[in-house]
Amino acid sequence: QVDVVESGGGLVQTGGSLRLSCTASGRTLSPFAMGWFRQAPGKERNFVAGIDWSGTITHYDDSAKGRFTISRHSASNTVTLQMNSLKPEDTAVYYCGTTRVQERTAWPTGAKYDYWGQGTQVTVSS
Numbered sequence: 001q002v003d004v005v006e007s008g009g010g011l012v013q014t015g016g017s018l019r020l021s022c023t024a025s026g027r028t029l030s031p032f033a034m035g036w037f038r039q040a041p042g043k044e045r046n047f048v049a050g051i052d053w054s055g056t057i058t059h060y061d062d063s064a065k066g067r068f069t070i071s072r073h074s075a076s077n078t079v080t081l082q083m084n085s086l087k088p089e090d091t092a093v094y095y096c097g098t099t100r101v102q103e104r105t106a107w108p109t110g111a112k113y114d115y116w117g118q119g120t121q122v123t124v125s126s
Contacts, residue, residue: 002026002115009120020081022096034079038092050107059104086124093119
C-alpha cells in the first residue's frame with residue numbers, strides 16, 4: 001500500500017502563485033513516475049504535469065506550459081508543482097498520483113496511475 005498526500009493549496013488572486021507538494025510513502029518498491037491532475041466542478045479530471053522517477057524527464061499539458069513547473073529530486077518520493085501567473089480557470093481540486101509507467105506520453109492517462117491522493121483545493125479569484 002502506498003499513501004499519497006498533497007498539500008499547498010489555497011486561495012490566491014489572479015496572477016498570483018502557489019506551490020503544491022506531494023509525497024508518496026509506504027511500500028514504494030518500484031521506481032515510479034508522479035503526476036498532477038486537476039478536476040474542476042462538473043468536469044473531468046485532466047492531466048497537468050508529470051515527472052519521471054529520476055526527476056529529469058517532464059511532460060506538461062498545454063494549459064500548464066510556461067506557467068507551471070514540476071520538479072523532483074532524483075529518486076525522491078516528493079514532487080512539487082510551482083504554479084505562477086494563475087488564472088481563474090486554474091481553479092480546481094489538484095490530485096497527485098503515482099505510476100510505474102515511465103513513458104511520458106502515457107502520463108496524461110489517469111488509468112495508468114496506481115495510487116492517488118485525496119486532493120488539494122486551489123481557488124483563483126478574479
